[in-house]
Amino acid sequence: MNKHRKYLSRKIKPRSFxxxxxxGFLTFVIACICTSTVVFAAGGEEVIEPMTKFTDFLFAIFRIIGIAITGYGIFEFxxxxxSHDGAQKVTAAASIASGLIIIFIKEILQLIGIDV
Incomplete structure (x- = not known):
């Protein structure tokens, strides 16, 4: 009888962590795969609309920054x-040119062929 008690009192080792x-991870992955469904978008415009608004907002900010740089360049010129300073005239002209490029960056990208 002692022999059987020895085996009954022995604890079973739990699985490692x-x-x-x-x-647990494999169970989660299998549950995700089995319960997934395909959802179709209603229209293309509704999906792209937030991104279009965001790019328009960014280009508006670029335009404001370009106007500020151009205004500063005109003041510097x-x-x-x-003061009859030649080097400062060149710097001011570069500032005006870069400001104009930043103002019209959206139109320049569309002219190149990049759809924005």
Whole structure:
């Protein structure tokens, strides 16, 4: 009888934590695969509309920054003409040109062929 008690009182070792984690993860993946459904979009415009609004907002910000840079370049050019400084005139002209490029960046990209 002692012999049988020895086997009955023996504790069964629990599975290791990693083994439980792997089994739990695989159960989750299988549940996700089995319960997934295909959802079709109603229309193309509704899907792209938020991105279009966001790009329009970004280009509006670029336009404002370009106007500020161009205005600063005009002010710098007027100061350079008044002080007869050639290097400052070149810097001001570059500032005006870069500001104009930033103002019309959307139109330039469309002219190149990049759809924005």
């Amino acid at each position: 990693t083994k439980k984690a792997v089994i 007027a100061t350079a003409v008044r």
